[in-house]
Amino acid sequence: MFSIYAIELENIWKVFPGNVQANCDITLRIGEGEVHGLLGENGAGKTTLMNVLYGLLSRTSGTVKIRGKEVNFKSPQDAIRLGIGMVHQHFKLIPIMTVTENVVLGAEPLYANLTANLKYWRPSINPALPTNFRSAEKKILRIAEENGLQIDPYAKIQDLSVGLQQRVELIKILYRDADILILDEPTAVLTPQEVDELFETLETFRKEGKTIILITHKLREPMTICDRITVLRRGELVGTVKRVDTSREQLAEMMVGRPVVFRVAKTPAKPTDTVLSVENLHVQDDRGLPAVRDISFEVKRGEILGLAGVHGNGQDELVEAIWGLRKVHHGEIYIEGERVTKYRPRKMRATGVGYIPQDRQKQGLILDFTTKENLILGGQHEPPFATGPRGFLLNALDITNYSNILVKDFDIRLRDIDEPISTLSGGNQQKVVAARAIGPNPKLLLASHPTRGLDVGATEYIHNVLIRMRDQGVAIFLISADLDEIRNVSDRIAVIFKGELVAIRTPEETDERELGLLMAGEQRAIPSEELTQ
Ligand SMILES: Nc1ncnc2c1ncn2[C@@H]1O[C@H](COP(=O)(O)OP(=O)(O)OP(=O)(O)O)[C@@H](O)[C@H]1O
Numbered sequence: 001m002f003s004i005y006a007i008e009l010e011n012i013w014k015v016f017p018g019n020v021q022a023n024c025d026i027t028l029r030i031g032e033g034e035v036h037g038l039l040g041e042n043g044a045g046k047t048t049l050m051n052v053l054y055g056l057l058s059r060t061s062g063t064v065k066i067r068g069k070e071v072n073f074k075s076p077q078d079a080i081r082l083g084i085g086m087v088h089q090h091f092k093l094i095p096i097m098t099v100t101e102n103v104v105l106g107a108e109p110l111y112a113n114l115t116a117n118l119k120y121w122r123p124s125i126n127p128a129l130p131t132n133f134r135s136a137e138k139k140i141l142r143i144a145e146e147n148g149l150q151i152d153p154y155a156k157i158q159d160l161s162v163g164l165q166q167r168v169e170l171i172k173i174l175y176r177d178a179d180i181l182i183l184d185e186p187t188a189v190l191t192p193q194e195v196d197e198l199f200e201t202l203e204t205f206r207k208e209g210k211t212i213i214l215i216t217h218k219l220r221e222p223m224t225i226c227d228r229i230t231v232l233r234r235g236e237l238v239g240t241v242k243r244v245d246t247s248r249e250q251l252a253e254m255m256v257g258r259p260v261v262f263r264v265a266k267t268p269a270k271p272t273d274t275v276l277s278v279e280n281l282h283v284q285d286d287r288g289l290p291a292v293r294d295i296s297f298e299v300k301r302g303e304i305l306g307l308a309g310v311h312g313n314g315q316d317e318l319v320e321a322i323w324g325l326r327k328v329h330h331g332e333i334y335i336e337g338e339r340v341t342k343y344r345p346r347k348m349r350a351t352g353v354g355y356i357p358q359d360r361q362k363q364g365l366i367l368d369f370t371t372k373e374n375l376i377l378g379g380q381h382e383p384p385f386a387t388g389p390r391g392f393l394l395n396a397l398d399i400t401n402y403s404n405i406l407v408k409d410f411d412i413r414l415r416d417i418d419e420p421i422s423t424l425s426g427g428n429q430q431k432v433v434a435a436r437a438i439g440p441n442p443k444l445l446l447a448s449h450p451t452r453g454l455d456v457g458a459t460e461y462i463h464n465v466l467i468r469m470r471d472q473g474v475a476i477f478l479i480s481a482d483l484d485e486i487r488n489v490s491d492r493i494a495v496i497f498k499g500e501l502v503a504i505r506t507p508e509e510t511d512e513r514e515l516g517l518l519m520a521g522e523q524r525a526i527p528s529e530e531l532t533q
């Protein structure tokens with residue numbers, strides 16, 4: 001079908017220590033200029049296979065050919081030399097450095113030894129610096145212009161939204177002249193608008209004849225852009241299909257091995273007493289600017305309130321303030337009438353609040369700790385885990401039992417709960433974060449992007465858990481960039497724009513179009529004093 005294959009993977013095996021067979025005899029050929037989707041459940045072996053191709057992991061056996069020539073990469077540097085670039089599932093940028101610094105880092109030998117000094121560089125202030133840095137900047141701006149990846153080359157990574165950080169990752173590989181691009185779940189962290197922008201960029205790449213491998217859990221995406229799609233399950237190849245011959249339902253079934261329902265079954269909510277009450281809340285962002293402006297709302301027992309909004313409109317600051325991670329500037333927060341405005345996370349936990357943070361690697365997990373330790377993180381001071389007069393001793397047996405139950409309930413795929421959590425696949429790490437928040441049976445659950453990076457089966461599971469918790473009388477505040485999720489799961493939907501609540505709707509009263517307009521600030525539905533009624 002293709003005259004030249006850009007990539008040929010033949011009979012690839014990757015076995016991790018402990019006989020974890022992440023890739024079993026996988027053969028996959030990708031044509032020059034093809035956009036190829038790679039799908040599979042959490043832990044199916046997608047990232048591993050791509051890391052093998054990229055030279056980050058050595059394979060146990062098998063052959064890799066690039067444009068017909070067999071290769072044995074010792075490191076990603078070898079892959080980069082042949083024009084292969086990868087955007088990783090978890091970004092690899094240095095937060096305190098600027099965009100330009102991150103892009104040139106490692107790409108230009110001259111800069112490699114200057115790494116230590118890079119953070120003090122400001123080409124505009126210090127014209128004595130090598131002129132190459134200026135040309136690097138020019139090249140970045142040119143790449144940005146040509147590919148619709150607008151960016152400020154002076155901005156520090158830590159000040160950029162995840163969507164913009166991803167642009168930097170893309171620019172970084174284009175800067176190295178890659179024409180084979182591996183994108184590992186690039187859309188998991190993006191808002192619907194950012195996804196559209198990314199797909200426009202990918203179309204540009206396609207026109208330029210670049211070869212793209214796209215890993216994603218959102219089945220709609222390969223159905224819009226890929227030529228062919230390959231599905232892996234538990235390390236094995238299930239099959240490769242042409243997009244024109246397949247459907248979302250078939251792909252889901254190939255992934256999970258059973259039919260998947262895309263709609264969540266639920267009965268109408270029966271909300272009762274108020275659990276969370278937020279009154280005239282004002283919160284500032286990291287730069288001290290207003291991020292949440294005069295927000296008031298309530299979440300009752302037995303209901304799920306969804307918060308929709310374009311990333312960066314104050315939803316992160318709002319949920320962090322409720323959880324006690326961020327200072328409340330003005331206003332009050334109550335839980336069942338108890339004033340908790342100044343409580344820190346540990347006290348919130350003790351009050352019966354569970355929190356699923358949005359960034360699992362930065363806020364959610366300690367990667368060097370074991371899965372078991374991560375599963376009880378935050379609860380290690382309290383019974384039943386802590387024993388002894390001052391709660392110093394940990395009750396090992398209880399912890400092990402408890403962890404095993406969560407691993408089973410949430411279908412966390414791992415070899416051993418006593419191994420570092422970093423050996424789990426991205427989606428399985430996310431399941432740990434969700435299990436930890438839900439495990440202690442909170443009365444209020446703050447769920448921030450709870451299914452980010454989860455496969456269709458696991459997403460379905462989490463949605464069902466949320467609805468079951470609701471039916472048992474838990475109050476749930478769900479923050480998500482995924483409008484389908486918000487509409488399917490929530491009983492009421494609040495929309496945030498520029499730090500203000502602009503509307504509250506039931507899913508029946510509204511549709512995607514109206515929510516989109518509200519999220520874009522093009523419509524203001526209700527005056528704020530009516531929102532709490
Ligand atoms: N460094 C490692 N050591 C041991 N096992 C590992 C290591 N990295 C990955 N694994 C295991 O290999 C298997 C495949 O993991 P991989 O990260 O490739 O999955 P994935 O398909 O990318 O999943 P996800 O969608 O969740 O990102 C999993 O069982 C995982 O636990």
Ligand SMILES: [Mg+2]
Pocket residue numbers: 046047048089184425426427
């Ligand atoms: Mg992965």
